[in-house]
Each structure stands twice: as C-alpha cells, then as structure tokens.
Amino acid sequence: xxxxxxxxxxxxxxxxxxxxxxxxxxxxxxxxxxxxxxxxxxxxxxxxxxxxxxxxxxxxxxxxxxxxxxxxxxxxxxxxxxxxxxxxxxxxxxxxxxxxxxxxxxxxxxxxxxxxxxxxxxxxxxxxxxxxxxxxxxxxxxxxxxxxxxxxxxxxxxxxxxxxxxxxxxxxxxxxxxxxxxxxxxxxxxxxxxxxxxxxxxxxxxxxxxxxxxxxxxxxxxxxxxxxxxxxxxxxxxxxxxxxxxxxxxxxxxxxxxxxxxxxxxxxxxxxxxxxxxxxxxxxxxxxxxxxxxxxxxxxxxxxxxxxxxxxxxxxxxxxxxxxxxxxxx
Amino acid sequence: xxxxxxxxxxxxxxxxxxxxxxxxxxxxxxxxxxxxxxxxxxxxxxxxxxxxxxxxxxxxxxxxxxxxxxxxxxxxxxxxxxxxxxxxxxxxxxxxxxxxxxxxxxxxxxxxxxxxxxxxxxxxxxxxxxxxxxxxxxxxxxxxxxxxxxxxxxxxxxxxxxxxxxxxxxxxxxxxxxxxxxxxxxxxxxxxxxxxxxxxxxxxxxxxxxxxxxxxxxxxxxxxxxxxxxxxxxxxxxxxxxxxxxxxxxxxxxxxxxxxxxxxxxxxxxxxxxxxxxxxxxxxxxxxxxxxxxxxxxxxxxxxxxxxxxxxxxxxxxxxxxxxxxxxxxxxxxxxxxxxxxxxxxxxxxxxxxxxxxxxxxxxxxxxxxxxxxxxxxxxxxxxxxxxxxxxxxxxxxxxxxxxxxxxxxxxxxxxxxxxxxxxxxxxxxxxxxxxxxxxxxxxxxxxxxxxxxxxxxxxxxxxxxxxxxxxxxxxxxxxxxxxxxxxxxxxxxxxxxxxxxxxx
Numbered sequence: 001x002x003x004x005x006x007x008x009x010x011x012x013x014x015x016x017x018x019x020x021x022x023x024x025x026x027x028x029x030x031x032x033x034x035x036x037x038x039x040x041x042x043x044x045x046x047x048x049x050x051x052x053x054x055x056x057x058x059x060x061x062x063x064x065x066x067x068x069x070x071x072x073x074x075x076x077x078x079x080x081x082x083x084x085x086x087x088x089x090x091x092x093x094x095x096x097x098x099x100x101x102x103x104x105x106x107x108x109x110x111x112x113x114x115x116x117x118x119x120x121x122x123x124x125x126x127x128x129x130x131x132x133x134x135x136x137x138x139x140x141x142x143x144x145x146x147x148x149x150x151x152x153x154x155x156x157x158x159x160x161x162x163x164x165x166x167x168x169x170x171x172x173x174x175x176x177x178x179x180x181x182x183x184x185x186x187x188x189x190x191x192x193x194x195x196x197x198x199x200x201x202x203x204x205x206x207x208x209x210x211x212x213x214x215x216x217x218x219x220x221x222x223x224x225x226x227x228x229x230x231x232x233x234x235x236x237x238x239x240x241x242x243x244x245x246x247x248x249x250x251x252x253x254x255x256x257x258x259x260x261x262x263x264x265x266x267x268x269x270x271x272x273x274x275x276x277x278x279x280x281x282x283x284x285x286x287x288x289x290x291x292x293x294x295x296x297x298x299x300x301x302x303x304x305x306x307x308x309x310x311x312x313x314x315x316x317x318x319x320x321x322x323x324x325x326x327x328x329x330x
Numbered sequence: 331x332x333x334x335x336x337x338x339x340x341x342x343x344x345x346x347x348x349x350x351x352x353x354x355x356x357x358x359x360x361x362x363x364x365x366x367x368x369x370x371x372x373x374x375x376x377x378x379x380x381x382x383x384x385x386x387x388x389x390x391x392x393x394x395x396x397x398x399x400x401x402x403x404x405x406x407x408x409x410x411x412x413x414x415x416x417x418x419x420x421x422x423x424x425x426x427x428x429x430x431x432x433x434x435x436x437x438x439x440x441x442x443x444x445x446x447x448x449x450x451x452x453x454x455x456x457x458x459x460x461x462x463x464x465x466x467x468x469x470x471x472x473x474x475x476x477x478x479x480x481x482x483x484x485x486x487x488x489x490x491x492x493x494x495x496x497x498x499x500x501x502x503x504x505x506x507x508x509x510x511x512x513x514x515x516x517x518x519x520x521x522x523x524x525x526x527x528x529x530x531x532x533x534x535x536x537x538x539x540x541x542x543x544x545x546x547x548x549x550x551x552x553x554x555x556x557x558x559x560x561x562x563x564x565x566x567x568x569x570x571x572x573x574x575x576x577x578x579x580x581x582x583x584x585x586x587x588x589x590x591x592x593x594x595x596x597x598x599x600x601x602x603x604x605x606x607x608x609x610x611x612x613x614x615x616x617x618x619x620x621x622x623x624x625x626x627x628x629x630x631x632x633x634x635x636x637x638x639x640x641x642x643x644x645x646x647x648x649x650x651x652x653x654x655x656x657x658x659x660x661x662x663x664x665x666x667x668x669x670x671x672x673x674x675x676x677x678x679x680x681x682x683x684x685x686x687x688x689x690x691x692x693x694x695x696x697x698x699x700x701x702x703x704x705x706x707x708x709x710x711x712x713x714x715x716x717x718x719x720x721x722x723x724x725x726x727x728x729x730x731x732x733x734x735x736x737x738x739x740x741x742x743x744x745x746x747x748x749x750x751x752x753x754x755x756x757x758x759x760x761x762x763x764x765x766x767x768x769x770x771x772x773x774x775x776x777x778x779x780x781x782x783x784x785x786x787x788x789x790x791x792x793x794x795x796x797x798x799x800x801x802x803x804x805x806x807x808x809x810x811x812x813x814x815x816x817x818x819x820x821x822x823x824x825x826x827x828x829x830x831x832x833x834x835x
Contacts, residue, residue: 183703185695192692195681201640202678203692203746204664262683 011256011307012268019275026282033285039162044155044232046277047170048073048241050270051225052248054177055218057269059119060252061181062214063194063261064112067123069222070244071130072104074237076226078134081143081236090147097223104130105219109212119215127245134238143236154231166228173221178266186210194261243294250297251276254304276300340403342367342531343388343419343500348397350383355725357383358394361557363550365500365531370522372542372563373535374575375552376765377735378723381535384552385502388533389421390414420493421502424509426485430478435460437477438492463491468524469517483514487521501525502533507541508763511626519545537765539568553577576767583766584798585774587781591801592616595785596668596754598637601646606632607809610646614754614785619776621800621820622789624829628806630789631673634756638670639663650754664693667753671743671760673789675736679743682732686724687713689731690746716745721771737768744775755779758789773799793822807831 026033033039052069059066076097083093104126111122156165181187192200193207201207225244230236255272257264276297283293341364350358358380365371375381386392387399390408398405401417408414428437435456436443444455460473469487477485486506493501503522507515522532522545534546542549543563551558551574558574596614601607607629614620622630636643642658649655650666660670672678680689690713691698698708714727720741724734731742740760747755757776761769776799780786790796796803803820805813805828813828 179703185699185704188688188691188695188704192681192684192688195683196677198677199679199681200692201660202670202672204660205692205695206661262681 010268012265012271015255015268015275016271019271019278022275022278022282026278030282030285033282036157036160036162038281038285040157040164042277042281043162043167044164045281046274047164047166047232048225048229048244049247049251049277050170050273051173051228052218052222052244053252053269053273054173054266055214055221056248056252057255057257057264057266058177058181058187058190059214059218060249060257060259061194061261061264062190062211063197064119064211064214065123065249066105066108066119066215066218066222067245067249068104068108068126068130069218069225069248070241071127071134072101072219072222073226073229073241073244074239075104075130075134075137076101076223077230077236077240078138078238080227080230081141082137084143084146084236085141090150094227097227098220101219101221101223101226102216103219104223105216106212108219109215112215113208113212131238131242138236138238140238143230144234146231146234146236150231151234154228155234166232174266174270181266186213190214191262194258194263196262246294246297246301247276248273250301250304254300254307259305272304339366339368341365341400342402344400344403345384345387345394346398346400348384348387348394348399350387350392350395353725356555358387358552358555361397361552361555363557363560365533367499367529367531368526369548370526370532370534370546372546372549373533373552374542374549374571376575376767377737378554379552379575379765380555381552382504383555385421385504385533385535388414388419388500388502390419415496415498418497418499419502420490420496420498420500421504422486422489422493422506424505425482426489428477428480428485428488431476433474433476434471434480434488434491435473437488438463438495459495460491463494466494466524466528467491467521469521481514482509483518486518490521490525498530500531500533502535504535505537505763506534507536507538515541537763539571539766542571543568551575572766575765583770583773584795585770585777586619586799587777589617589781589801591618592783595651596637596787597647597649597652598633599647599649601633601636601648602644603632603636603641604644606641607636607806610806610811612804612811612814614787616753616783616785617780618801619780619786619788619799621796621803622787622806623791623793623796623803623825624806626791628829629809630806631758633806634670634672634758634787634789637663638668638756640670664750665696667751669693669747669750669752669755671747671755671757673758673762675739675743679746680731680739683730685728686717686722686731686734686742687727689742690716690749693746693750712749713745716749717742720745720748720775737764740764740772741768744772748779752784754785754787756787756789759791760788761790761792761795793825796820796825797822805829 056066056069079100080093080097083096108123108126111117112119153165157163158165181190189200189205189210192203192205193210197207226241229240251273252269253259254276255269257269280293283296344364346362348358348361361380361384373381373384383392387394390411390413393407399408406417438460439456444452444459446452457473464471464473467487467490471484471487477488480488490501506518510518525532536542546563548560548562549571550560553575592615594613595616599611601610610633624630632641635641637648639655639658639660639662647654650668653666655666656662676682687710691709694709694712698705698712717724717727722738722741722745724738731739734742761772764772776786776788788799797820800820801817803815803825804811805815805825807829808831812831815824
C-alpha cells in the first residue's frame with residue numbers, strides 16, 4: 001500500500017500543488033497580489049521564461065541543455081533595434097530576427113551533434129559570443145520607438161481581464177509543445193535518447209537529427225522571446241533578457257525535468273515556471289531587492305535538482321526501515 | 331538461543347528459512363543454505379530463481395523478511411554491506427570496478443594504505459602486503475602495475491586479493507566466468523582452489539554447468555524463489571542438475587529444424603572498416619541460420635554494427651533483398667527489413683528506465699502512429715502481443731525493464747525486434763548470461779524464425795551453440811573471414827583452428 005502511494009506522488013504533482021498553495025496564500029495574505037494589474041504583470045513578466053521553457057523542456061528531456069537562450073534573445077532584440085534605426089519596417093524585421101534565432105540554434109546544434117561536444121560547454125561559449133555580437137550590433141543604444149500597435153499587443157491586456165494579449169499565442173505554443181513531447185513519436189524518441197542515447201541509436205532513432213531539430217527550435221523560440229521582450233518592455237538593448245537562462249533552467253528543473261534526461265512532464269515544467277514567477281512577484285510586492293531574488297532563484301535551482309533525489313532516498317530509506325522492522329519482529 | 335552441537339565442522343555462514351518479498355513478488359521463500367570452510371558451493375537456478383536476492387542477503391544489501399542469517403552459528407543482522415564485509419564476507423562481481431589509473435596495490439588498499447610518519451602513504455609496505463596477497467593466491471601480478479589494461483580475469487583476481495586483505499572467510503562469486511576466455515577461467519579456478527585449500531568458503535554462481543561440476547563440491551538449487559535441494563555434486567549428472575533447476579526434463583537445448591535455404595536475403599560484399607575488419611563478404615539466405623564464430627576481438631560485433639549502420643564502413647556494399655543499404659543509417663536498415671539484437675542488452679538493447687511496453691514500442695515509432703500521433707492502443711497491443719508470444723515473465727507491462735531478470739530482458743529485446751517482422755535478423759551473443767531454460771527457448775525461437783523464412787546471422791562465443799544451431803559457420807580471425815564451414819564439417823576443432831588463425835587443412 002504505502003509503496004503504491006509513494007509511486008502516485010510524483011514530483012510534478014508536488015510542484016503543481018505548491019503553485020496552488022502559493023497562489024491561495026498570496027491571494028489571501030499578500031497586499032496587492034490579487035488585483036488584475038498585478039496579475040497581468042506577473043504573467044507578462046513570466047511569459048519570456050515560459051516561452052523559452054517550452055523548447056528547453058524538450059532539450060533537457062533529451063539530455064542536452066542550451067545556456068545561450070538569453071543571449072540569443074538579446075541578440076534578436078539588438079538586431080531588431082538596429083534594423084529599426086536603419087528604417088526597415090517591423091514586418092520585415094521580425095522574420096529576419098526569427099531567422100537569426102534559427103541560425104543561432106543551428107550553430108549550437110551542429111557544434112553538439114557534428115563535433116560531439118557537450119552542450120553545456122558549447123552553449124556557455126555561444127552565451128558569451130551571441131551577447132558580444134549583440135553589443136557590437138547595437139552598442140549601448142536603447143531603441144524604444146517601435147510602432148504602437150505592436151507595443152500595445154506585447155504589453156496590453158485582453159479587455160479588462162488580467163490576461164495579457166500575448167497569453168493566447170503562448171497557450172497555443174504550449175499546446176503544440178505538449179502534444180509534440182507527450183503524444184508524438186518524436187517526443188517519445190526524446191525520452192529514449194535522454195534515458196539512453198546508445199539504446200536509442202540501436203533502436204534506429206536518428207539521435208543527431210532529433211537533437212539538431214531541438215537546438216534549432218530552441219534558437220527560434222529564444223529569438224521570438226527576444227522580439228517579445230523588446231516590445232513588452234518597449235526597449236531594445238543589447239543586454240535584454242540577461243540571466244533569463246537561469247530562470248528558465250531553474251523553473252524546468254524545479255518542475256521535475258531530470259537534469260540527466262529521460263524524465264519529466266511539460267505540465268510539471270510549466271508549473272515550475274509559474275511557481276518561480278509567482279514567488280518573484282510576491283517578493284517584489286514585499287520589497288525584496290532584485291539581487292536577493294536572484295539569490296532565491298539560484299537556491300531554488302539547487303533545491304530543484306536535489307528535491308526529487310532526496311524524495312527518492314527518503315522512500316528508499318523508509319522501505320529499508322520497514323524491512324528492518326519486520327526482521328526484528330520475526 | 332542456538333546451541334551448536336553438531337559434531338562436524340560448523341558452517342561459517344548459513345541462511346535458515348529465509349523469506350524476502352519485494353511488493354507482491356516473493357523473491358525468496360523458506361531458503362536455507364550452509365557454507366562450510368574449505369568448500370566451493372554452487373548456487374544453481376534459472377534467471378529469476380532468486381540467486382541475486384540470496385547473494386544480496388548474504389552480502390548485507392537486503393535484510394530477510396523472515397528467517398535468519400547465521401555467522402559461525404550465531405544469528406546476525408547486517409545493517410549494510412559494510413557489516414557483511416567486516417564479518418568476513420566478500421562478493422566478487424562479474425565485472426570488477428577498479429580505478430584504472432591506480433596501481434594494483436593502490437586499488438587493493440584504497441583508503442586504508444599503511445601510513446608512515448606524518449600520515450604519508452607507505453608505498454613500500456603497500457607493495458609488500460600486495461605481493462604477499464598475490465603469492466598467497468599463487469599468481470604472478472606486479473603490485474605496481476596500473477589496473478588499466480588488466481584482463482577481466484586479472485581484475486577479478488585483484489578483487490579477490492582485496493577481499494583477502496579484509497580477512498574474508500566467505501567469497502561469493504557472482505558469474506565470475508561470464509566474460510572470461512577458456513584459459514582465463516582455468517587461471518581463476520586455480521586461485522579458487524588455492525582459496526579452498528586455505529579454508530575459505532566459496533559460493534560460486536555460473537550458468538555454465540560444466541564449470542559447476544569442475545570446481546564445486548556441493549550445489550544448492552533454487553527455483554522460483556524456493557529452495558529445491560542442497561546436495562553433493564559427486565554422482566550427479568548435468569541432466570540431473572538441469573531437472574532440479576527447470577523442474578522438468580529439458581527437451582532439447584539445440585532444437586534446430588532442417589530448412590532448405592531460399593534466395594539471398596542479406597548480402598555483404600568486400601566490407602571494410604579500416605583497422606577493424608577487412609574485405610568481409612558473405613551471404614545469408616532466407617531460412618538459414620549462419621553462425622559467425624571467432625575469438626573475442628576478431629571483429630564479429632563490429633561487422634554487425636557496420637551492417638546495421640551503427641558505425642560507418644569505409645568500403646564495400648550491404649544489400650538486403652537486393653536493395654543497397656545506406657552507410658551509417660540504422661533507420662534505413664530497419665526499413666529495409668534488418669534487425670540487430672545487440673551484444674550488450676543493458677546498454678544497447680534496452681532503455682533500462684523505460685517500461686517493457688515502451689521498450690518494445692521503440693521499434694514501432696513509425697508504425698503505431700495515427701495522424702502523426704502515437705496510437706497508444708496499437709502500441710500497447712503490439713507490445714503485449716509480443717511479450718506474451720515470447721513468454722516474458724513480468725508483473726505489469728508498464729514495469730520498467732530493470733525489474734526483469736536477464737533472460738526476460740533478453741526476451742524483451744527479441745520481442746522489440748521481432749515486432750518489426752524483420753527479413754534479416756542479426757543476433758549478437760543471444761544467450762550470454764541466460765539460464766539454460768531460457769536459452770533453449772531462444773534457440774527454439776531462432777529455429778522457428780528461420781523455418782518461417784527469416785535469414786538469421788548468429789554471432790556467438792558459445793561454440794556448442796554455434797555447432798548446434800548454425801547451418802553454416804563463418805569464422806573471423808583478426809578482422810578477416812578465415813573460413814566458411816558447412817554444418818556437416820563443423821566441429822570444435824575446425825572452428826577453433828580457423829578462429830585462432832591456424833591453417834585449417
């Protein structure tokens with residue numbers, strides 16, 4: 001009985017429950033949390049993390065990681081600003097930025113799959129490189145005069161509700177990512193690759209191709225996020241989205257995606273994203289400084305890697321104690 | 331509580347009426363075992379009979395639910411492997427884990443090296459103590475030699491020496507010979523005999539029955555977690571032992587049907603991978619079982635990997651049913667009708683953390699699909715179907731494969747590939763580490779597949795298996811095909827002559 005109970009309590013369910021508890025607590029006891037404006041801030045500020053978390057979840061499930069996402073987003077914003085200054089139309093600029101994101105992701109993917117380099121090392125390198133290029137492209141300028149209808153879309157709410165307008169497209173992307181990861185052969189192959197790349201290869205799964213696709217899509221989503229970021233905050237700067245990768249990876253791991261690959265659910269990852277986002281929002285309302293919030297994010301990252309392992313060890317220890325008890329009674 | 335009063339030598343370690351369950355699975359029930367000093371005691375049983383659980387109970391990993399562990403006649407409770415080790419019980423595993431960059435002596439005394447003043451390691455004393463252990467075992471291994479490059483047999487001897495350095499009186503050897511060649515087995519057995527003469531008790535596990543009869547004096551047989559018998563081996567035959575293990579007479583270990591070969595299904599022409607194998611050409615016809623023999627390292631597995639597309643080849647062609655395969659592309663080999671049951675089922679054949687259902691499902695990612703999405707119903711019925719056909723023993727199809735015994739894991743690998751309805755099946759060491767009952771089942775299955783028109787290429791280091799199952803035997807030596815021997819002419823002598831490079835007359 002207790003064994004089946006242990007199995008039923010999965011980490012992603014725990015995170016979902018924590019999110020609900022935090023929301024209930026915040027609605028009742030945190031001043032200013034429950035009003036529509038604050039909630040729209042919460043969701044709007046969390047959307048960049050959530051957007052990048054979608055492909056990052058798939059990437060981590062397959063046993064890889066991309067630390068360069070924030071730099072890709074920053075580069076995309078910087079190019080957007082620079083081209084806007086050149087007088088291009090926004091309708092021409094956005095596809096160029098997205099294409100640039102594809103190239104950034106492709107470079108990561110090729111370095112990992114063709115040269116066999118570890119993605120942690122490759123993307124630390126491109127994290128620095130892409131941010132450097134962003135600074136070269138835009139210098140220390142801040143471009144703010146994008147067309148109003150775009151700015152309104154990125155910062156506006158749906159009517160009087162607390163939902164940002166950009167939330168709907170996100171929900172569509174979330175649904176797509178969910179189906180891809182949990183209901184397609186591609187998603188199934190990612191779990192196999194993450195759990196045992198060699199066994200996946202021996203089962204005829206095209207491991208390198210799948211990974212290349214993932215890195216490319218991650219680059220695309222990161223640049224999309226960069227475009228959204230620049231419009232949402234009405235500011236394209238080379239240092240946009242700095243540190244975003246920390247929030248994304250912390251959230252995804254907090255949501256129960258195993259850092260070693262092969263385990264986790266997208267639902268858990270997204271619950272992790274909004275748990276972290278809500279926690280940061282509550283801390284801001286309580287006047288916790290931004291620096292302290294980063295410390296909290298870092299601590300959560302460590303906890304989220306440790307949490308599932310500790311939970312596993314506790315259940316093993318409990319099983320051990322049970323058998324010890326039955327030995328002594330025998 | 332206990333008053334040891336029997337006149338003979340007392341057992342150094344014993345189990346009395348031990349039971350152990352994991353959830354609903356009763357791994358051991360009412361098992362007793364006595365190990366006497368100076369005996370080599372065999373533990374026999376099929377995969378899943380409870381041998382591993384018994385070993386882990388003796389080694390302090392598991393605690394029995396009921397029953398007792400007796401050390402020198404006194405009940406003991408081991409709270410972990412450390413307790414068992416301190417009590418003089420050591421387990422030697424199939425594949426030792428030594429630090430490759432440390433010397434033999436450093437490996438043996440890791441973490442407890444003799445010290446000199448100021449805590450410096452006393453290398454001289456470490457060396458001398460290791461040399462003394464080696465001479466006690468009657469082997470000639472240089473204590474200063476690094477562990478890297480030692481054969482598996484020598485690594486096991488280092489593990490044994492380490493156990494002795496802990497004053498082990500009971501050695502449990504879990505399939506120590508599975509990865510050893512004939513001469514290495516002889517060397518290991520020399521050491522085991524020396525230990526026995528010095529009064530150690532050895533519990534020996536092997537699937538090779540002839541080894542049990544060669545080295546052991548008594549045998550305890552388990553079946554489905556229950557104790558069957560403990561008895562002297564003198565006077566027993568291999569058939570007697572198999573009957574105890576399987577619970578019935580084994581019809582035939584090599585049930586090869588006679589089949590008239592059809593047209594060529596797999597054709598390999600002048601295949602070369604530089605530095606690995608050279609100019610390898612052969613055909614496998616429908617209905618044929620072709621054995622690929624040779625010593626470990628002759629390049630057999632490497633040829634299979636290249637044919638299936640895991641590794642690229644540098645020159646040559648592979649065709650299946652006349653269609654050329656793409657170099658280095660397992661997915662196209664699969665669609666052409668090729669299947670490979672790889673050598674290492676834990677690392678290559680299975681995703682150990684995945685369920686039985688999904689492991690079998692992995693080869694169906696392109697077929698159990700509806701409108702681009704996984705058809706879970708079709709996937710489940712495909713997996714269930716094959717798991718049942720191959721008589722995989724499992725509790726639930728959603729259980730991960732690492733809960734299965736080795737033989738059942740191998741059946742899952744076979745199920746995974748048979749579900750693709752292959753035209754050509756390559757099996758690499760299909761029965762390694764598998765008990766005799768399952769082995770016979772696998773052989774019957776291969777024979778039936780061939781009779782149904784599948785072309786089978788069987789790589790095996792088990793000569794009786796090659797001779798018993800193959801219609802033709804190909805032999806490789808140092809990366810080249812050195813002989814093709816028809817079933818009628820294949821004997822241990824002709825195959826070994828070609829495998830070792832001695833000119834076959």
